């Protein structure tokens with residue numbers, strides 16, 4: 001029975017991440033998961049997030065300040081607003097030639113690169129005027 005409960009909990013965590021398209025923090029996911037299963041502990045949610053990211057079912061995005069989770073698992077770049085902390089996807093394609101250049105320059109076998117652009121989002125710019 002414990003196994004069934006574990007699987008169910010993992011599915012709830014996965015569903016919550018996939019319902020969000022705004023790169024939620026683990027804490028935001030925990031709050032939403034609790035609405036669906038009030039007995040689930042914070043540790044269980046965090047553990048399941050880690051497991052799902054390891055299995056490549058969700059993406060763990062390391063953003064300064066707080067780790068975020070992403071329903072999108074394809075390689076893509078992120079933008080983070082240094083004012084409000086919003087994290088969004090960049091609508092530019094992943095550039096594999098950068099990986100090739102780094103391989104040539106360093107001899108590394110490059111698997112991928114992760115890039116985060118930092119700046120001020122349009123909404124925050126409006127508030128500054």
Ligand SMILES: [Zn+2]
Nearest residue numbers: 081084121124
């Ligand atoms: Zn902002």
Ligand SMILES: [Zn+2]
Nearest residue numbers: 070072088089
């Ligand atoms: Zn993303």
